[in-house]
Amino acid sequence: MIAIERISHRYRSASTAALDAITLDVGRGSLFGLLGPNGAGKTTLISLIAGLIAPQQGQIRVSAQTLSDFRRARPNAIALVPQDYAFYPMLTVTENLAFFAGVQGLDRHQQKARSSEAIRFARLESVARQLAGELSGGLRRRLNLAIGLLGDPALLLLDEPTVGVDPQSRHFLLDAIRDLRDAGKTVIYTSHYMDEVEAICDRIAIIDHGRVLASGTLAEVLGAGESQLLLRLDRDLPQPLLKRWEAAHTVTTQGANSICLTPVPAAALPQILRDLAAHGLTPLALNHGQQNLEQVFMHLTRRSLRD
Numbered sequence: 001m002i003a004i005e006r007i008s009h010r011y012r013s014a015s016t017a018a019l020d021a022i023t024l025d026v027g028r029g030s031l032f033g034l035l036g037p038n039g040a041g042k043t044t045l046i047s048l049i050a051g052l053i054a055p056q057q058g059q060i061r062v063s064a065q066t067l068s069d070f071r072r073a074r075p076n077a078i079a080l081v082p083q084d085y086a087f088y089p090m091l092t093v094t095e096n097l098a099f100f101a102g103v104q105g106l107d108r109h110q111q112k113a114r115s116s117e118a119i120r121f122a123r124l125e126s127v128a129r130q131l132a133g134e135l136s137g138g139l140r141r142r143l144n145l146a147i148g149l150l151g152d153p154a155l156l157l158l159d160e161p162t163v164g165v166d167p168q169s170r171h172f173l174l175d176a177i178r179d180l181r182d183a184g185k186t187v188i189y190t191s192h193y194m195d196e197v198e199a200i201c202d203r204i205a206i207i208d209h210g211r212v213l214a215s216g217t218l219a220e221v222l223g224a225g226e227s228q229l230l231l232r233l234d235r236d237l238p239q240p241l242l243k244r245w246e247a248a249h250t251v252t253t254q255g256a257n258s259i260c261l262t263p264v265p266a267a268a269l270p271q272i273l274r275d276l277a278a279h280g281l282t283p284l285a286l287n288h289g290q291q292n293l294e295q296v297f298m299h300l301t302r303r304s305l306r307d
């Protein structure tokens with residue numbers, strides 16, 4: 001549905017580009033996760049897709065049209081649910097929805113129908129008459145989402161929709177996002193939370209410093225990581241063995257007597273076990289396999305998602 005072709009963007013006051021020749025394809029009806037640490041360029045990218053800022057280089061095509069032609073033909077088809085709360089705290093939930101439905105140019109009948117539908121979908125019935133500024137963090141996020149749904153968008157852009165919410169609302173929001181995808185909407189979703197992205201997204205892209213480091217299905221991106229061996233031993237690793245392993249692997253300490261070796265192809269396991277036996281060490285726990293998304297991310301960026 002969306003083809004992002006070599007999009008670059010540099011803010012006026014910035015010395016480096018926020019986006020540097022980003023190319024991505026997002027299929028119709030898919031749930032696409034954009035992962036990256038602070039400052040990676042996620043918000044800039046979805047602001048470009050939403051048409052809030054104009055691309056300086058490259059182009060975005062939606063349903064085979066240029067973004068501006070698509071937006072002109074279907075002004076409400078792309079909705080952005082921003083990171084910040086985008087409603088009036090002094091208005092009630094219902095008044096906010098009525099106001100934003102009006103902004104979207106819906107007629108009276110549509111305003112009523114779409115507001116009721118958004119309240120129902122976000123399960124805001126019990127707080128419909130409450131001031132938005134008095135809602136809990138989770139309910140505010142749900143109101144943000146409800147406002148984004150008023151125009152019945154085909155493409156929904158969600159910028160960190162679960163930041164600062166309680167576990168129950170987080171669960172609700174993730175289920176709701178999945179339901180939107182199941183109803184045929186295309187959803188692009190940015191997050192710091194690996195577990196969320198692993199749980200709900202069909203495809204993901206890891207971005208950092210404005211570049212795509214990996215993209216594809218979860219299995220494809222995980223496949224780009226290295227195999228690793230996590231070991232918990234009955235005592236400290238002796239220096240000679242550490243030196244020997246460091247010649248073939250990256251060895252990191254993970255806590256008392258726990259270490260992680262990467263890369264460790266399956267064929268290297270028998271020798272590692274022989275090394276342990278030769279030094280009189282007993283593995284208390286041993287876990288060999290693929291890295292998870294967090295580890296792949298660290299491997300690709302050399303930093304944690306929450307730096």
Ligand SMILES: Nc1ncnc2c1ncn2[C@@H]1O[C@H](COP(=O)(O)OP(=O)(O)OP(=O)(O)O)[C@@H](O)[C@H]1O
Nearest residue numbers: 011013014018036037038039040041042043044045
């Ligand atoms: N209005 C602006 N003017 C100048 N530089 C900006 C502006 N907005 C963002 N940037 C810079 O552009 C880069 C990308 O920022 P962006 O907000 O897109 O990242 P992000 O991945 O969404 O980060 P976060 O998770 O913190 O929201 C950063 O280096 C940021 O400092």
